[in-house]
Amino acid sequence: MGWRVWERRKGVAMAHDKETAGDPVRPLDPPPLLRFPVQQHQGKPAVPVVKRGDEVRIGTLLARADGPISAPVHSSVSGKVKAIEPVLHPWGIWSMAIIVENDGEDRWEELPPGIKDPESVSPEVIRQRVQEAGIVGMGGAMFPAAVKLAPSTPIDTVVINGCECEPVLTCDHRTMLERTDALLYGMRAIRHAVGAKRVILAIEANKGDAIRLYRELANVYRDFEVRALPARYPYGGERVLVPAVTGRKIPPGRYPDSVGVVVHNVATVAAIADALRDGIPLIRRPVTVAGAAVAKPCNLMIPIGTPLEDVLKAVGLRERPREIVMGGPMMGITVASDDVPVIKGTSGVLARTEAELHHFRESACLRCGRCVDACPAGLMPTMLARLSSRGLFDKADELGATECMECGLCSYVCPADLPLTQLIRMGKREIIKKARAGRGA
Amino acid sequence: MAKTTAQIVETDPGASLLVSPGPHIHAPISTQSAMLTVIASLLPAAGVAVYLFGWPALGVMVASIAGAMITEALCLWARKRPILLWDGSAALTGLLLAFTLPPQLPLWMAFLGGVVGIGIGKHAFGGLGSNPFNPALVGRAFLTVSFAAPMSTWPRPFDGVTGATPLVEIAATGTYSDLWSLVTGATGGSLGETSAVALVVGGIALILKGIVDWRIPVGIIGTTAIFALLAGVDPIAHVLSGGLLLGAFFMATDWVTSPITRKGKWIFAVGIGVLTMVIRLWAAAPEGVSFAILLMNGATPLINMMTRPKGSGKGVNGK
Ligand code: SF4
Ligand code: SF4
Numbered sequence: 001m002g003w004r005v006w007e008r009r010k011g012v013a014m015a016h017d018k019e020t021a022g023d024p025v026r027p028l029d030p031p032p033l034l035r036f037p038v039q040q041h042q043g044k045p046a047v048p049v050v051k052r053g054d055e056v057r058i059g060t061l062l063a064r065a066d067g068p069i070s071a072p073v074h075s076s077v078s079g080k081v082k083a084i085e086p087v088l089h090p091w092g093i094w095s096m097a098i099i100v101e102n103d104g105e106d107r108w109e110e111l112p113p114g115i116k117d118p119e120s121v122s123p124e125v126i127r128q129r130v131q132e133a134g135i136v137g138m139g140g141a142m143f144p145a146a147v148k149l150a151p152s153t154p155i156d157t158v159v160i161n162g163c164e165c166e167p168v169l170t171c172d173h174r175t176m177l178e179r180t181d182a183l184l185y186g187m188r189a190i191r192h193a194v195g196a197k198r199v200i201l202a203i204e205a206n207k208g209d210a211i212r213l214y215r216e217l218a219n220v221y222r223d224f225e226v227r228a229l230p231a232r233y234p235y236g237g238e239r240v241l242v243p244a245v246t247g248r249k250i251p252p253g254r255y256p257d258s259v260g261v262v263v264h265n266v267a268t269v270a271a272i273a274d275a276l277r278d279g280i281p282l283i284r285r286p287v288t289v290a291g292a293a294v295a296k297p298c299n300l301m302i303p304i305g306t307p308l309e310d311v312l313k314a315v316g317l318r319e320r321p322r323e324i325v326m327g328g329p330m331m332g333i334t335v336a337s338d339d340v341p342v343i344k345g346t347s348g349v350l351a352r353t354e355a356e357l358h359h360f361r362e363s364a365c366l367r368c369g370r371c372v373d374a375c376p377a378g379l380m381p382t383m384l385a386r387l388s389s390r391g392l393f394d395k396a397d398e399l400g401a402t403e404c405m406e407c408g409l410c411s412y413v414c415p416a417d418l419p420l421t422q423l424i425r426m427g428k429r430e431i432i433k434k435a436r437a438g439r440g441a
Numbered sequence: 442m443a444k445t446t447a448q449i450v451e452t453d454p455g456a457s458l459l460v461s462p463g464p465h466i467h468a469p470i471s472t473q474s475a476m477l478t479v480i481a482s483l484l485p486a487a488g489v490a491v492y493l494f495g496w497p498a499l500g501v502m503v504a505s506i507a508g509a510m511i512t513e514a515l516c517l518w519a520r521k522r523p524i525l526l527w528d529g530s531a532a533l534t535g536l537l538l539a540f541t542l543p544p545q546l547p548l549w550m551a552f553l554g555g556v557v558g559i560g561i562g563k564h565a566f567g568g569l570g571s572n573p574f575n576p577a578l579v580g581r582a583f584l585t586v587s588f589a590a591p592m593s594t595w596p597r598p599f600d601g602v603t604g605a606t607p608l609v610e611i612a613a614t615g616t617y618s619d620l621w622s623l624v625t626g627a628t629g630g631s632l633g634e635t636s637a638v639a640l641v642v643g644g645i646a647l648i649l650k651g652i653v654d655w656r657i658p659v660g661i662i663g664t665t666a667i668f669a670l671l672a673g674v675d676p677i678a679h680v681l682s683g684g685l686l687l688g689a690f691f692m693a694t695d696w697v698t699s700p701i702t703r704k705g706k707w708i709f710a711v712g713i714g715v716l717t718m719v720i721r722l723w724a725a726a727p728e729g730v731s732f733a734i735l736l737m738n739g740a741t742p743l744i745n746m747m748t749r750p751k752g753s754g755k756g757v758n759g760k
Pocket of ligand 2: 366368370410413414418701
């Protein structure tokens with residue numbers, strides 16, 4: 001595969017700001033009141049199976065999956081269902097949620113028996129257990145993991161995404177260092193479930209300790225490989241990651257399975273191991289809590305459903321945040337209120353101060369070409385943004401606007417401070433809306 | 442662009458969180474920081490100019506910058522735009538223009554060059570980002586046409602006695618007898634173009650800072666050298682003399698007037714190299730860099746169009 005040495009490195013090297021990389025993940029005590037939105041995945045919302053006043057325990061099913069592209073939701077505490085009502089969701093929507101009052105007694109639901117060796121059961125059993133555990137892509141995409149374990153096309157390679165290319169976030173890095181057993185188990189389980197020949201763990205070069213650790217383990221177990229990738233954003237994005245690791249390009253509008261690859265994030269792999277080996281559904285996840293408003297940035301294992309307010313209270317605030325980002329600074333989303341709960345896809349909580357904010361503005365494009373150089377999708381962001389802002393969506397579509405992966409790099413590098421990604425994202429939505437309407441008509 | 446502006450959402454009384462679409466961070470670069478970095482990278486060459494040609498050279502620089510900045514302020518005011526003089530773009534135009542002028546040019550001419558460069562070369566086309574031609578070179582072209590004699594009077598360094606520039610000898614003989622003087626700059630010529638060392642140092646700094654794309658200077662210098670070899674003249678003399686290095690590192694690399702795609706930058710650079718040598722070898726004028734750059738500036742929209750990356754070229758609603 002020597003030819004790939006000559007391939008141009010994609011993306012941009014940026015300040016990593018990963019100051020919590022040495023900070024072990026500590027468990028956060030569950031708060032008195034938790035909110036479990038029924039929409040914590042892509043697909044149909046889950047359907048509540050509890051009612052007001054019901055007793056629940058840790059691991060009790062709160063809402064069941066509705067159809068194949070959906071995921072159930074479980075309680076992360078023991079206590080009582082206080083209400084089922086709409087709450088503000090990280091996505092800026094109102095979503096139905098089950099509100100649970102924590103009784104602090106930490107009683108567990110009876111869990112399904114653990115599976116000692118994932119290869120001793122059939123792929124079907126693995127898929128079913130992962131589905132029942134409510135596991136979704138924890139890198140942020142939140143696609144139901146079980147669907148990716150039941151590929152409709154033959155899969156020969158599993159890529160485990162340990163890149164964590166977003167600045168600031170370190171929870172995937174910590175997961176790799178601290179949950180070695182779970183990762184080894186989970187990788188085996190996934191390979192068995194999809195029937196792949198190879199498992200490749202991809203890690204960005206700035207995580208040397210993780211690369212060394214897994215290279216050693218790979219030498220011992222010989223059932224997976226480790227690939228170090230350039231520490232450049234966005235190598236963790238599937239469309240950059242898969243070609244870099246396998247040499248196969250994902251055709252526009254398709255997913256990695258179209259080239260025989262399935263990608264799982266390391267946190268997801270660990271959750272899959274928990275579900276199979278110990279029967280524990282997805283009820284907590286590692287989260288990097290950072291931002292200048294936070295007294296001491298850290299990594300926490302946070303019970304799903306914990307409102308951000310309680311998270312920030314627990315870590316201590318230095319000042320009132322001006323903005324709270326869920327996820328990383330490049331692709332994360334801002335939330336309208338600290339009532340919003342941590343959900344399955346929350347990899348980071350960044351409480352940011354005014355001084356940290358960057359204000360984009362309307363100014364003149366200097367035609368410097370930096371956005372064109374940076375775009376990992378090979379597009380011409382300056383032109384797409386101009387077309388979108390003028391409402392010329394058909395033209396933007398012709399120039400590939402829908403291939404934009406919304407990585408944010410064009411806005412990031414623009415010296416004129418133009419909100420390029422923001423405009424292109426808007427244009428892309430319009431184009432997709434139109435395409436849907438066209439197909440419906 | 443209304444949909445992209447951040448809005449404030451009230452939460453609990455007294456607290457408010459900003460909601461804005463990502464990305465939420467930005468690279469440490471702005472128009473202003475880029476312009477000021479370019480100006481800083483020109484300072485070594487400016488220092489050499491004052492050392493070689495004395496105070497008149499400094500006067501020319503100040504006059505040209507003043508003309509450019511005053512005109513910028515007036516144009517922005519007349520066009521009812523915020524007067525952002527400190528973005529540095531006008532000062533940079535003035536300084537670059539001065540670099541292309543004879544060191545003893547009357548100060549009012551230098552001032553006028555700055556006025557024309559900014560007024561006609563930039564604002565007549567719609568201001569920063571919209572001008573097709575490098576404003577500094579527009580100013581110079583205007584002065585060359587209007588004041589032919591003072592614009593071709595080249596004093597020698599230190600003593601100020603006027604004489605021919607190396608380009609005249611190179612045009613006649615194909616090479617130059619004192620290559621070392623071209624490296625240090627102790628030779629006749631425009632104010633800021635004579636010292637190869639100072640220009641290359643500044644240019645490399647800009648490349649390392651990521652402000653200048655190396656493809657353009659490398660393309661221009663490489664093409665010029667190869668062309669000279671093929672034409673049987675001395676490539677080293679041609680690369681080191683006249684405004685070639687100044688043009689390759691600082692003029693042709695102007696963001697606004699050069700192509701935005703990598704492929705486009707190569708085409709642009711090769712075009713400048715070829716045109717420069719054609720003018721030098723076969724046209725009446727001994728120097729051709731600035732006109733070669735202006736011509737390729739004119740071709741830039743076309744180059745951008747031709748080299749436009751379009752993803753896979755199939756939209757979802759597309760044909
Ligand atoms: S156009 Fe899209 S894919 Fe390209 S840099 Fe901008 S956000 Fe990223
Ligand atoms: S980075 Fe900004 S200024 Fe440069 S070409 Fe792109 S949109 Fe224009």
